[in-house]
Amino acid sequence: MYFDSLQQLIWMNGHGIYVWSSFAISAVVMIGLIVKPLRQKQVAMRNIELQIKLQASKQAAKQKEVADAPHS
Amino acid sequence: MANNLSGGFKAYLYRDLLIALRDRGDLSKPLMFFLLVAVMVPLAIAPEASKLSAIAPGLIWILALLATLLSVERLFSEDYADGSLEQLLISPNMLMMPILGKITAHWLVIGLPLTLLSPVIAIWFSLPISAMVPMMLSLALGTAVLSLIGAVGAALTLPRQGGVLLALLVMPLYMPVLIFGSATIQAAVDGLNWLAPLAMLAALLAVAIVLCPLAISAGLRIAKNG
Amino acid sequence: MNFNLQWTWFHRLGSPRWFYQKTQCWLPWLVVATLALLVTGLVWGLAIAPPDAKQGNSFRIIYLHVPASVVALAGYYIMAISGAVGLIWRIKLSFMLMRSAAPIGAALTFIALVTGAIWGKPTWGAYWVWDARITSMLILLFLYFGVIALRHTYSNNEAADKAGAVLSLVGMVNVPIIYKSVDWWQTLHQPATIKFTGAPSMHPDMFAPLVVMIIGFYSFYSLALILFARAEILRREYRASWVKQLVSHQPAEK
Numbered sequence: 001m002y003f004d005s006l007q008q009l010i011w012m013n014g015h016g017i018y019v020w021s022s023f024a025i026s027a028v029v030m031i032g033l034i035v036k037p038l039r040q041k042q043v044a045m046r047n048i049e050l051q052i053k054l055q056a057s058k059q060a061a062k063q064k065e066v067a068d069a070p071h072s
Numbered sequence: 073m074a075n076n077l078s079g080g081f082k083a084y085l086y087r088d089l090l091i092a093l094r095d096r097g098d099l100s101k102p103l104m105f106f107l108l109v110a111v112m113v114p115l116a117i118a119p120e121a122s123k124l125s126a127i128a129p130g131l132i133w134i135l136a137l138l139a140t141l142l143s144v145e146r147l148f149s150e151d152y153a154d155g156s157l158e159q160l161l162i163s164p165n166m167l168m169m170p171i172l173g174k175i176t177a178h179w180l181v182i183g184l185p186l187t188l189l190s191p192v193i194a195i196w197f198s199l200p201i202s203a204m205v206p207m208m209l210s211l212a213l214g215t216a217v218l219s220l221i222g223a224v225g226a227a228l229t230l231p232r233q234g235g236v237l238l239a240l241l242v243m244p245l246y247m248p249v250l251i252f253g254s255a256t257i258q259a260a261v262d263g264l265n266w267l268a269p270l271a272m273l274a275a276l277l278a279v280a281i282v283l284c285p286l287a288i289s290a291g292l293r294i295a296k297n298g
Numbered sequence: 299m300n301f302n303l304q305w306t307w308f309h310r311l312g313s314p315r316w317f318y319q320k321t322q323c324w325l326p327w328l329v330v331a332t333l334a335l336l337v338t339g340l341v342w343g344l345a346i347a348p349p350d351a352k353q354g355n356s357f358r359i360i361y362l363h364v365p366a367s368v369v370a371l372a373g374y375y376i377m378a379i380s381g382a383v384g385l386i387w388r389i390k391l392s393f394m395l396m397r398s399a400a401p402i403g404a405a406l407t408f409i410a411l412v413t414g415a416i417w418g419k420p421t422w423g424a425y426w427v428w429d430a431r432i433t434s435m436l437i438l439l440f441l442y443f444g445v446i447a448l449r450h451t452y453s454n455n456e457a458a459d460k461a462g463a464v465l466s467l468v469g470m471v472n473v474p475i476i477y478k479s480v481d482w483w484q485t486l487h488q489p490a491t492i493k494f495t496g497a498p499s500m501h502p503d504m505f506a507p508l509v510v511m512i513i514g515f516y517s518f519y520s521l522a523l524i525l526f527a528r529a530e531i532l533r534r535e536y537r538a539s540w541v542k543q544l545v546s547h548q549p550a551e552k
Contacts, residue, residue, distance in 0.1 A: 009345055012355035018420050019344065022359045022413040026366070029405050030518065037398075037525035044532035048545045051536065224468055228461050232451045241444040241465065244437045245472050248479035255486065276475070287468050294452075294460045 080166065084173030091150075092181045102143040103185055106135050110193045121198035128197035129257035132207065133214070133250055135193070136186050140215055141246075143182045144222030145229075145238055147174065152230050152295065161296055167289040172281070175219050183215030199261070206260035206270065213273040214253040220280040221245045227291030249276060312389035314531040315540050321524045328521045335514030343507035350504070356420040361507060363413040365515035366406045367435060371473070373403035373519060374438060377445070378470035381463025391527075393459035394534065396466065397449065398526030402519060404442035410435050430484040434477050441469045455534065 003009040010016050092099055113131060114124060151157040160170055187208050194204055225242035252269040259266035343361035350357035377399035384392035414432050415425045426432070448465050452458035500508070535541050 003345060012358075013349075015354055015356035015358075015420055018356045018416050019358050022362050022416045023340075023344070025412050025416075026362045026409045029409050033402055033405050033518075033522045034525065036401075037522065037529045040529035041525070041532060044529055044536070045545050048532065048536050048541060052542055052546060228448060228465055229451055231453075231457075237447055237451060240440065240447055244440045244444065244476065245468065247437055248472070248475050251479045251483045255483065258486075272479075279475075283468075283471060287464055290464045291461065294457050294464070297457065 078169065080163065080169035081173040081176075084160075084170040085177050088174050088177030089180065092177065098146065099181055099185075102139040102182055103189060105142060106139040106186060106189065107193070109135055109138070110196060114196070124196075125198040125200070125261075128194065128199045129203070129207075129261060130254040131197065132190060132193055132199070132257065133210075133254040136190070136211055136215060136253075137218060137246055137250055139186060140182060140218040140222060141239055141242065143178070144219065144226050144242075145233060147178055147223050147226045148230055148292065149226070149233055157292060158296060161292060167292075168285040171223070171285045171288050171292075175223050175284075178223070179216050179219045183212070183219055186215055187211040199257070202263075203257050203260035206266040207257045209270055210253045210256035210273060213270070213277050214249050217249045217273065217277050217280045218246060220277075220284040221249070224284050224287045224291065227288045227295065230291070230295035249273065252276065312387070312391045314391050314394065314535050315538070317391055318528055318531050321528060325521075325524065328517065328524065332514060332517040332521050335510055335517050339507050339511035339514050343504075343511060347504050347507055348501070353421055356417060357504075359413050359417040361511045363410055363417060364508060365511045366413065367410040367431070368512055369515045369519050370403055370406035370410050370435070370438065372516075373399055373406060374441065374466075374473060375470060376523075377403060378463075378466040381459075381466045384459060385463045390459075390534075391531075393463065394527050394530045395523065396463060397459070398523050398530055400442060400445045400449075400462075402522045402526065404439060404446060406515075406519070407435055407439045407442060411439065428484075430477075430481040433484070434480045437476050437480070438473070441473070445469070 003012075010020065012019055110131075117123060117127070148157060151160065161167070163170065190207055190211050191204055194207060199207065222238075222242055224245075225238045228241065229238045252272045255269040256266045256273065259269060339361060344358050347358070349355045377396050380392045380396035380399060383389060384396060411432065414435065418427055419425050445462055445465055448462055449458045452461055532541060
């Protein structure tokens with residue numbers, strides 16, 4: 001360890017604010033780069049689920065029609 | 073069926089020149105812009121010759137760049153709208169030749185007049201006479217590169233024209249031209265060797281003539297099929 | 299016979315379904331590797347390595363700035379090459395990777411620019427100095443923005459992909475030209491070029507964590523690329539039966 005205490009690590013001889021703000025901004029952006037695609041995937045999955053349900057209900061309706069129609 | 077390589081080149085060169093000359097309004101707009109903004113500069117900065125001549129090399133080049141950027145959007149748009157682009161794409165000529173013909177016409181109509189007008193601006197900005205010829209050479213070569221690169225942007229943004237997208241695409245690619253163009257003028261002002269940056273401009277032009285038509289024809293095909 | 303087998307392998311590589319299923323297995327390992335590398339590199343660089351003689355502790359920003367720059371630039375090439383592969387062999391997956399690479403590269407370029415600017419303040423007293431490296435990074439950012447913006451010009455995916463690939467390739471040819479010309483422009487105006495990293499002249503105690511961080515950033519890039527690509531695959535292949543099966547087997551998605 002180059003620094004003797006946690007406080008020294010944060011203060012870094014006056015340069016701490018520069019180093020830690022760089023770290024913070026980088027962390028925010030990089031976490032964003034992970035969160036964003038995960039959210040996109042969730043949204044995509046939800047949309048596909050909805051689509052499947054929609055299709056299923058359409059099919060059910062069609063089958064009902066065929067069953068209800070009088071047989072010629 | 074045109075057997076010669078140059079068939080498409082000359083045909084489209086003459087065609088575009090004719091179209092441009094018929095509509096002189098379109099021709100003069102970028103040149104008017106060039107002159108007008110040049111007038112704004114002393115009004116905004118200072119009328120002192122010393123201040124103006126210090127920034128003149130870069131400023132002349134930026135004005136030329138912006139004026140060319142304004143004019144490049146219309147390179148393919150009319151042909152795209154009225155269907156002649158399809159004709160271009162199915163013609164038996166090599167696609168490179170008609171494209172180079174159109175761009176040459178564009179340069180003759182925009183880049184060359186800009187180059188010829190530049191001494192006026194140079195005098196307005198108190199640029200020393202020794203820098204005049206290097207300036208005009210740099211503009212002549214440089215605006216040709218700008219036309220070529222601008223045409224790439226124009227081809228890629230055909231489906232949705234207008235707006236700043238073309239500028240956004242093309243500006244980063246323009247920067248080396250800007251660097252070497254203004255460096256040529258600055259070197260001439262400082263009494264240094266201005267042939268070196270000018271040679272770089274010539275090299276850029278050579279590379280652009282070879283590579284840009286490839287990208288342009290790809291872009292035109294995508295626009296037609298998309 | 300052999301020829302057929304080779305092409306099957308190659309085209310299977312281009313199948314989005316194969317990619318999605320394979321990456322499902324690789325992802326946890328990639329996450330572990332990325333975290334391990336980044337944490338190790340950061341702790342080493344921020345807390346353990348000695349400070350620079352001239353710059354003091356602010357030089358530690360190098361452990362973020364340089365890896366971000368390196369991977370941002372490499373990312374542009376990855377994007378352009380994915381575009382080229384998609385154009386030449388018409389592999390959809392390649393285009394999806396290209397699309398995913400754009401925002402990641404832009405974000406990393408942004409990190410490089412911001413950390414570079416913050417580093418400049420204690421070092422030279424100014425947040426922005428037009429030196430060759432930072433100016434080239436800024437131009438790279440605009441190149442990325444161009445590729446991202448172009449996608450919205452085209453309404454159908456296929457055309458958007460191809461146009462994006464063409465633009466990325468044009469940019470790729472230009473990147474070395476831009477770097478060289480900005481570098482040359484810089485030497486015209488500033489006799490003393492300030493180097494952010496004199497890599498050979500760096501003490502090994504300071505250089506080693508930098509290498510770890512660079513590898514860590516590459517690992518992170520791969521992770522982000524795979525995540526974005528998986529989302530893109532689901533978005534585009536929503537009609538495929540394997541996707542429907544996948545979704546209906548997981549009805550408990552929030």
